[in-house]
Amino acid sequence: MRGGTGNGTGSVASVFRQHTTLLVTGVLLGLFGVAASLTQPWAIGELIKTAGRGGSLTQPIAQLVGLFCAGALFSSLQAYIIGRAGENIVFDVRGILTGRLLRADLTAFGKQSQGDIFTRTVTDTSLVKIALSQSLAQLIISGATVIGGVVLMFLIDLWLMVITISCLGVASIISIALARKLRKVALENRDDTGEFASDIQRVLSALPTVKASRAEPREAARIGKLADKARRSGIRVNAYNALLMPSMNVGTQGALAVVVGVGMSWVARGEMNMATLTSFIMYLFQLVSPLVMFFMGVGQFVQGRAAIQRVDELARMPQEGNEPADARPPMSFGPLARQRPAVEFHDVRFAYRRGKQEELTPVLQGVSFTVPARGLTAVVGPSGAGKTTMFQLIERFYAADGGRVQLSGQNIESLPLDTVRGLVGYVQQDSAAMRGTVRENLIYANPHATEYDIQEAVEMAGLSSVVAHLPRGLDTELGDQGSGLSGGQRQRLCIARTLLQKPAVMLLDEATSNLDSDSERDFREVLRRVSRQCAVIAIAHRISTVVDAEKIVVLEGGRVRATGVHRDLMEHDELYRRLAGSQLHAGSGYTAPAAAAPVPMEPWSPPPAIAIGWPAYAGLTDQTVRLRPIRSEEQW
Numbered sequence: 001m002r003g004g005t006g007n008g009t010g011s012v013a014s015v016f017r018q019h020t021t022l023l024v025t026g027v028l029l030g031l032f033g034v035a036a037s038l039t040q041p042w043a044i045g046e047l048i049k050t051a052g053r054g055g056s057l058t059q060p061i062a063q064l065v066g067l068f069c070a071g072a073l074f075s076s077l078q079a080y081i082i083g084r085a086g087e088n089i090v091f092d093v094r095g096i097l098t099g100r101l102l103r104a105d106l107t108a109f110g111k112q113s114q115g116d117i118f119t120r121t122v123t124d125t126s127l128v129k130i131a132l133s134q135s136l137a138q139l140i141i142s143g144a145t146v147i148g149g150v151v152l153m154f155l156i157d158l159w160l161m162v163i164t165i166s167c168l169g170v171a172s173i174i175s176i177a178l179a180r181k182l183r184k185v186a187l188e189n190r191d192d193t194g195e196f197a198s199d200i201q202r203v204l205s206a207l208p209t210v211k212a213s214r215a216e217p218r219e220a221a222r223i224g225k226l227a228d229k230a231r232r233s234g235i236r237v238n239a240y241n242a243l244l245m246p247s248m249n250v251g252t253q254g255a256l257a258v259v260v261g262v263g264m265s266w267v268a269r270g271e272m273n274m275a276t277l278t279s280f281i282m283y284l285f286q287l288v289s290p291l292v293m294f295f296m297g298v299g300q301f302v303q304g305r306a307a308i309q310r311v312d313e314l315a316r317m318p319q320e321g322n323e324p325a326d327a328r329p330p331m332s333f334g335p336l337a338r339q340r341p342a343v344e345f346h347d348v349r350f351a352y353r354r355g356k357q358e359e360l361t362p363v364l365q366g367v368s369f370t371v372p373a374r375g376l377t378a379v380v381g382p383s384g385a386g387k388t389t390m391f392q393l394i395e396r397f398y399a400a401d402g403g404r405v406q407l408s409g410q411n412i413e414s415l416p417l418d419t420v421r422g423l424v425g426y427v428q429q430d431s432a433a434m435r436g437t438v439r440e441n442l443i444y445a446n447p448h449a450t451e452y453d454i455q456e457a458v459e460m461a462g463l464s465s466v467v468a469h470l471p472r473g474l475d476t477e478l479g480d481q482g483s484g485l486s487g488g489q490r491q492r493l494c495i496a497r498t499l500l501q502k503p504a505v506m507l508l509d510e511a512t513s514n515l516d517s518d519s520e521r522d523f524r525e526v527l528r529r530v531s532r533q534c535a536v537i538a539i540a541h542r543i544s545t546v547v548d549a550e551k552i553v554v555l556e557g558g559r560v561r562a563t564g565v566h567r568d569l570m571e572h573d574e575l576y577r578r579l580a581g582s583q584l585h586a587g588s589g590y591t592a593p594a595a596a597a598p599v600p601m602e603p604w605s606p607p608p609a610i611a612i613g614w615p616a617y618a619g620l621t622d623q624t625v626r627l628r629p630i631r632s633e634e635q636w
């Protein structure tokens with residue numbers, strides 16, 4: 001897709017400027033057509049005069065037919081070229097919007113409803129196309145026809161023209177007032193439609209919840225209200241549109257009636273000849289259609305301006321990844337050195353910004369810890385402690401408000417975003433599979449993955465038997481959000497996808513939550529092998545997965561409460577002991593090491609939502625796993 005305006009300010013205007021050559025060509029062809037049609041009444045007058053004189057009609061008729069053909073040819077060419085320019089404009093505007101949406105800052109993106117974004121990207125851009133191509137060309141061409149016609153009519157008869165102008169002038173003033181009002185209600189209607197689309201999108205994305213909550217009638221009523229709001233503003237748009245053209249029609253028809261009456265009385269008195277009156281009336285007739293088209297163009301253009309405003313607002317959405325000038329290019333980073341920690345948090349503070357007022361929700365309050373370049377580091381803590389938020393800072397979805405996050409000794413803010421995301425693989429809490437084939441989902445982060453790599457990742461993630469039972473194997477189509485697979489299978493698919501990325505740091509957010517105990521045990525074994533190749537940081541619900549971790553970070557209320565290995569934490573950290581106690585006795589199948597301190601069981605109802613962890617490459621057995629020695633550390 002072409003185009004781009006850097007900061008998004010006046011995106012539509014900048015795209016429009018890029019297409020002026022095609023637009024000007026179209027308008028010029030249209031103006032040639034105008035010249036041809038403006039000459040036609042004069043040619044008809046000549047025909048009448050020649051017929052009156054009894055002369056040969058061949059030449060005037062040929063002249064007239066030539067003018068008709070030229071007019072038709074020019075107007076077809078103009079319509080084609082203007083239409084083409086319009087399609088190019090909408091293509092470029094959508095290209096800019098798509099690019100800016102994909103690079104949008106997540107805080108800013110979160111404030112905008114997705115339905116409204118959809119309306120602006122799809123519907124509003126279509127209105128922009130119509131406004132900047134058809135309506136604009138229509139305004140210029142119809143305007144030129146009207147001006148040319150008016151000048152010629154002045155030349156034919158001054159007084160008849162004064163009568164015409166008086167009737168049309170009143171109608172034009174009314175039409176301009178109506179057009180202004182139309183723009184205002186059109187903007188309201190675009191906003192109402194966006195609100196309706198947002199709500200539909202909200203409900204459709206949670207349809208099973210709506211059904212399970214028996215909320216269909218409530219949702220139908222709520223959406224119905226928004227649809228009705230859009231209907232009412234749409235009716236107002238139609239009302240002003242409906243008044244716009246008739247007000248012009250009444251003006252032109254009134255002018256016609258007066259001109260015919262006055263003109264015929266002058267012909268009867270011999271003060272004007274019939275050919276002159278016929279030419280004048282022909283011009284007046286010719287004026288009606290361009291005048292109506294002109295005001296229709298005004299109507300469409302003002303609606304388009306409302307859409308341009310909305311598209312420009314969307315294009316101004318703040319962007320992520322404003323790289324510092326001294327950001328290093330990706331290649332200079334290389335694989336993470338063993339001797340440096342893979343990830344370091346130094347007194348990191350972070351708060352989410354909510355709503356238009358940017359109210360702060362403090363989450364991390366001075367977090368410090370390090371993650372070695374190899375091995376498993378688990379993050380444990382009660383729900384809401386800020387574990388996922390930490391991952392989002394490592395991925396640079398958000399920037400820390402204070403302190404710094406380092407990747408292999410370098411502040412991630414000073415690294416190109418692409419490098420950070422290439423080095424860090426992220427399996428999210430709500431594993432995000434997408435519509436498309438299983439293979440497309442797998443290679444999403446590494447489109448050049450070989451068949452061997454794919455098979456290996458599938459096997460490592462315990463997906464082999466799942467894929468073997470799918471009707472078309474890796475080429476089986478999945479629905480939205482990966483529907484067609486179970487929750488656990490989707491999770492393994494996302495793990496395989498991240499494995500294919502061969503990250504230097506692998507983040508797993510509660511990746512074992514959808515796995516049964518056997519699968520989790522097998523997965524633990526795979527994870528142990530993976531963590532020899534890269535740094536794995538894991539948040540998981542199951543305590544049993546955490547006991548082998550080289551390091552466990554206990555997070556509470558946005559602060560690191562303790563770090564250590566399982567045995568130490570069992571001895572020294574009260575919270576960890578409680579979390580571990582409830583988990584290890586919850587039937588995970590794990591037997592605590594004999595040397596571990598006795599775990600006091602505390603009555604706990606309801607059980608705390610804890611997150612402990614490490615990732616789950618599920619469903620693997622020693623027989624099924626043929627984890628090829630990773631070809632080289634550099635390649636991983």
Ligand SMILES: Nc1ncnc2c1ncn2[C@@H]1O[C@H](COP(=O)(O)OP(=O)(O)OP(=O)(O)O)[C@@H](O)[C@H]1O
Pocket residue numbers: 110352353354361363381382383384385386387388389390429609610611
């Ligand atoms: N996008 C957001 N905007 C505002 N607040 C948020 C956002 N995401 C999370 N929070 C808040 O930040 C806090 C920490 O959330 P986070 O998801 O990091 O916790 P967590 O430890 O991963 O919890 P869990 O174990 O339940 O997943 C929570 O209080 C949550 O309400």
